Every structure is written in structure tokens, then in C-alpha cells.
Amino acid sequence: MSPELDLLTFNHVEYTYPCSQRPAVQNLTLSIPQYRRCAVIGRNGCGKTTLFRLANGLYRPQRGVIQWQGKPLRYQRQALNQLRYQVGLVFQNPEQQLVATTVAEDISYGLCNLGLSDSEVAQQVQKALLDFDLINLADAPINYLSLGQKKRVSIADVMVLQPQLLLLDEPTAYLDPQQVRNFRLMLETIEKAGTTVVLATHNLDFVEAWADWVIVMDEGQVVLTGTPETVFSQEQKMADLGLGVPLVVEFLKAIQDEFNATQLQQIRQGLRD
């Protein structure tokens, strides 16, 4: 697994929503390296959701170029459909993504759009139900699921298509601590399948524990990128951006005089695990 290849790159991208005066993203330049655990953080309205929707081809930038595996995105219907199977997007609100009436049927929806036969679809749905621990909910009506279960289904919906890149918009929002821990285990399953995961979140503790690459956005632009250690070491800048730093970083700062750098690193790793 070479981490050098950039799956997705944005070059000076600008997008303004219809009926809006202010661009949601402007002069946005970033790269998503393959097999890196990327987290996009930033205040509400900084352009995280727009970034994901641009990457999925749902919006077309007014300026700049978005490249998928080195090639600029093409906005013809067929090319976009192909892109959407490679770049999976999970919405913040699962209600907006779940369209069928039962869990199994909802998972089958994307596969049916691929034009697969019913037996192939059923086989893959069965596998996804097992992979995402949804087998007991296979026949459950979507309307009666909890939010955590709906989130799990919406991720299974996208993962069943085996995308190379998975974009998760606020995946930990509304989840309780146990559901967040389960979600982290689910991410491991996804990564084992060879999918690169990028998630947008406000949960800095989760980012510190999970990510190995952090992108900080503000007012539609990237203002900081790097490893969690690099990004969260810039405490003043993070405070100025209204984000702060994770609890672990504050804790390590409080004890830094009592341990050497190697020990601190070990403590940090221990806390991450």
C-alpha cells in the first residue's frame, strides 16, 4: 500500500451555491492521499459538506479543477455515475440517503443501479449485512431504526459498491460513546477492504485517535494540513480558528514536564489505541 498516490486533488476550486453571494469554497487546493486516514475539520459552514459533494460530482465547480486519480472529473452522466461508484459519499443525515423501505432493500438499491442481476445483488447484500452486523435488521423497516442503525445502514449502502474512496460527512454526529466505538471498529473493516476513508467531523478527540492526516478548513479554504501531531501542536492557530485541540493534547501538555519526548509519544499512542 503506497501512501504516495493522490486519489483526489482539488486545484483552486471555487463553488458558490445558487442564490448565494458568498462562495462556499474558494481557491480550495488539497490532495487526498490513498490509504491515509484523512479527517477534515473546521467550524460549521466552513465548506466541508460542499467539499464532499464536489468530490462526489454532485456539484460542479465554477472555477478550478478536481482530479480523480490524476484525471479531471468529467461531468457527463455516464462518467459521473462511474465516479460515484469509486467515490462513495455518506451524508450527515442518513434520512436523506435511505430511500427504500427495508434495510436489505436499501442496500440493494445501489447494486441494482449497477445493472447487476437479482441473484448477484442478493449475494452482495447478504455479504454487506454480515460485514456491517446488520443481518438481524435485514428485514427491518428503515422508519423504525435508531439513528445509529440508520448511519450504519447508510455506510453499508455505499460500501457494498466497494468504492476506492469513502467520504463520511459528520459520521459521529448524534452517536453515543458506545456507537462511536462501534463506528471506529467499522472503519477498520472498511480500511481492510482497501478503501481510503475521509471524514468530516467536529469530534477532535476522535480525529486525534483515528486520523493520520488532518485537513483544517476555514471560510471555504484549507488553512492547515498535516499529521494530527503537527496540526494540533499549533494550539494558538487552532484556538483562533475556533476549534481548540483534543483533550489528549491538552493532557499531554499538562504532563510534558514530567516525561521525555519518547515517553510522551508512547502515552499518546496508548491513548489513541
Add this chain to the structure above:
Amino acid sequence: MHHQIDSLAYTNRLRNVPPEHKLLFAMILFSLSWVAEPILQLLISCWIGVWIIYYAGIPASIYLRLQAIPFAFWLTSIPALVLGGVQLSNLGLIQADIRWGITIGNVFLYVSNQGLEQVITLLTRSMALTACMYFILLTVPFVEIVRILHNLGCPSLITELLTLMYRFIFLLTETASELLTAQQTRVGYRTWKIGLRSAAIVVRQLLHRTIENYRQISLGLTSRGFRGEFRVVSIRGYQPDIRYEVEAIGGCLLLFILIGWHYVART
């Protein structure tokens, strides 16, 4: 009530019986109820009641509450069907039809024998027919009804619309419920006037939010590769139950014979 019916349709004890069988059974009983005598209609109502309450495990209170809806309509129709009035000079014309009567001025008000018969027929028939309908609603999930319609050749456009509308009903009721709760927490229904204003806000907001929901779900469909056809695959397997099949077929045959015997005896 809608959510409750839907929920029961997914959790009832007849869930594993193939939906096609349940639909066919209900449709046959529906047809027999049309032509059966009131006593047989009553028998059909009771028999379906057994299927719904005992076999499907639907709480009797819920089933009775549902049956109370057509019963209320029936009650309101009684005066129009049973009561009659004629001028005293025309009393001879309806003498045979009078069960009981009273003279008020120049008019004779009476309870009609024919009307009473009609009321009884209407009661037994509506009970039997609605029981058949409730059997379908309470034991077959809506999505399976849509799938059967699709298999029977119903145009995809209609079945897709039905499926999406079904999803939207839940989104709409959830949104309405959230708005109402939000208003109640801020005493939005303290007086009749304030309540009316709050209700108007709910209606307006529902429109806005439905449009927004529609936009977001459209994006959701697009991001999942929507190509103009809403196709899904169900992986559920059904288990036909021989005991239910024997009872259903035997019962229908018996009813058929009884209806035929009644018809022959009458002619």
C-alpha cells in the same frame, strides 16, 4: 395510528407467510362477503377476527378500535336508512313497511322494516369487508403489497411513486411531530388563538422542509447512481405454513358451499 398499523404489519406472527397467499386469501373472502347472506358475513368477520387476533397476534384493542371506524360511519347512517315520513293521506301505501310510528301533525314518522333490514345488511357487510381490508393492512407490509403489484404488471412509475410516497409519509409525520413538540415546549398552544397561529407555522414550515427534504433526497439518490429506475431487491424468504393453508382453503370452500346452499334454498 398509521405508524402503529405499519409497525404491526412488520412484526405480526403471520409475517413469514407468503404475502401473495395472504392477499389471495383476503381477496377471496372479500369477494365472498359481497355475495354472502348477513349471517355468513358475520361468520366471515368472526373468522378473520380469529386470524387477526389469534394467528397474527394483533392486540384485540387495536383491531376493535380499527373496526370502530366503519362502525361509527354505520351508526351515523342509521337515521337516514331507518326513519321515514309520509303524509297521513298516504299511510296506506307503506302500511306493511311500518315497524313503529308516531303522528306529528299531518305527518306520520315511522321506523321502516325494510330500512332495518338494510341497516343489518350494511352492518354485516361493512364488518366483513373492512375485516378483509384490515387483515391485509395488519399482516402485509406496504412494501410487499407494492412488490406484488409490480409482479402483477403494475407500471413501475406507479410502484416507484408509491414506495417514495411511503417513505415521505414518515418523513413528513416525523417533521410535523418535531415541530409540534418544539412549539409545545415553548407553550405554543396556550390559548386557542396562539394555537391557531402555531398550527399555521407548522403548515408553512412543513412545506419548506418537505421541499428541502425532497432536494436532499434527490441528491442522495443521485449520489447512489440513480439512473431513472427505482429498483431494489428483497432477500426475504417466506415459509408457507401447511396448517394455515389447510384452514384457509377448507374455510373458503365451506363458505362457498354455504353461500351456494343459501342461494339454492332461496330460489
